[in-house]
Amino acid sequence: MIFKQVFDQKSSTYTYLIASSTGREALIIDPVLENVEDYIKLLSELDLRLVKVIDTHIHADHVTGAGKLRDKTKCVTIMGDHTPADAVEIKVKDEEVIKLDELNIRALYTPGHTSDSFSFLMDNYLFSGDTLLINGTGRTDFQNGNAKDSYDSIFHKLLKLPSETLLYPGHDYNGKMVSSIGKEKKFNPRLQINDVDEYIEIMNNLNLKTPDQIDFNIASNLKLGSI
Numbered sequence: 001m002i003f004k005q006v007f008d009q010k011s012s013t014y015t016y017l018i019a020s021s022t023g024r025e026a027l028i029i030d031p032v033l034e035n036v037e038d039y040i041k042l043l044s045e046l047d048l049r050l051v052k053v054i055d056t057h058i059h060a061d062h063v064t065g066a067g068k069l070r071d072k073t074k075c076v077t078i079m080g081d082h083t084p085a086d087a088v089e090i091k092v093k094d095e096e097v098i099k100l101d102e103l104n105i106r107a108l109y110t111p112g113h114t115s116d117s118f119s120f121l122m123d124n125y126l127f128s129g130d131t132l133l134i135n136g137t138g139r140t141d142f143q144n145g146n147a148k149d150s151y152d153s154i155f156h157k158l159l160k161l162p163s164e165t166l167l168y169p170g171h172d173y174n175g176k177m178v179s180s181i182g183k184e185k186k187f188n189p190r191l192q193i194n195d196v197d198e199y200i201e202i203m204n205n206l207n208l209k210t211p212d213q214i215d216f217n218i219a220s221n222l223k224l225g226s227i
Contacts (some may be wrong), residue, residue: 001103002046003125005177006039008032012173015039018126019048020101027052027100029120029127030077030170031226032066038074039065050075052100055118056129056170058085058221060143061211063219067224079107079225080118080187082097087224092118112150119158120166126181129170132158134179136167137190138170140203142210143218147203151196159185 002019011032017039019026026048031039043050043067046167047202053066057080066077067087081091091099094109098120105122110131116215120127128140132154157203163182193199211217220226 001028002048003104004042004046006035006042008035008062010034012171013059014170014172016026016123017042017048018100018105018125020048020103023101024048025051025101027054027098029054029067029107030056030059030129031069032117033063033065033068036065036068040058040070043073052076052078052098054078054081054098055085055088055221055224056080056119056127057114058083058143058218060214060217062173063217063220064225067226070208070224072192080107080116081196082109082111082116082118083213084116085222085224087222100189107159110153111146112140112148112153114142114146115144115146115149117153118207119153121161124162124165126158126161128158128166129172132167132184133169133195134142134172134176134184135174135188135190137188137203139206139208141206141208142214147200148196150203151199154191172220187205 004017016029079088092145093143094106098105108119110119133226165181
């Protein structure tokens with residue numbers, strides 16, 4: 001397997017490239033529009049063929065590169081089946097398996113940050129989007145976000161995975177690249193709670209700044225990165 005983690009400075013977004021070392025097929029998770037040419041260069045350097053691109057949810061803080069990658073490479077676009085983006089070619093269901101040569105990536109419906117949020121599990125690699133972050137969890141105050149749904153997705157699904165499962169989030173704002181389910185259980189301050197009501201109270205009182213250009217970004221991402 002080939003695995004690359006790419007960071008976007010402007011939005012603090014992590015993009016992931018996964019590829020089969022045998023068939024040279026590649027998949028990209030959560031691409032950023034401004035970095036599409038960099039991804040294509042990386043694919044060329046590694047002699048890979050992009051066949052699939054996934055967005056974990058409709059992003060509010062950046063514009064996806066999924067549509068541009070589709071146009072340039074003829075790859076297939078994928079999102080979870082709760083997405084409002086009609087332009088997506090394949091909409092996967094909870095527990096559905098996405099195949100990439102000999103690699104299997106399992107889709108997990110994990111709403112809360114948004115109503116369409118999915119995470120993706122490949123062996124012991126968990127790509128959690130904005131659902132579970134390193135020492136944090138995704139905000140729940142827009143795009144039909146819901147703190148109880150976030151709690152259920154994290155505590156009843158993601159934290160049920162083996163402790164050694166590696167956590168690769170959709171964002172990090174403190175320079176951290178990877179964690180594990182075990183570490184988050186022990187050290188993530190949002191998870192050191194007694195019950196769902198305590199979690200909801202925390203999430204409903206974060207008072208975070210609204211992302212810049214949120215309306216433009218969401219409108220664009222509903223069309224896979226074009227207006």
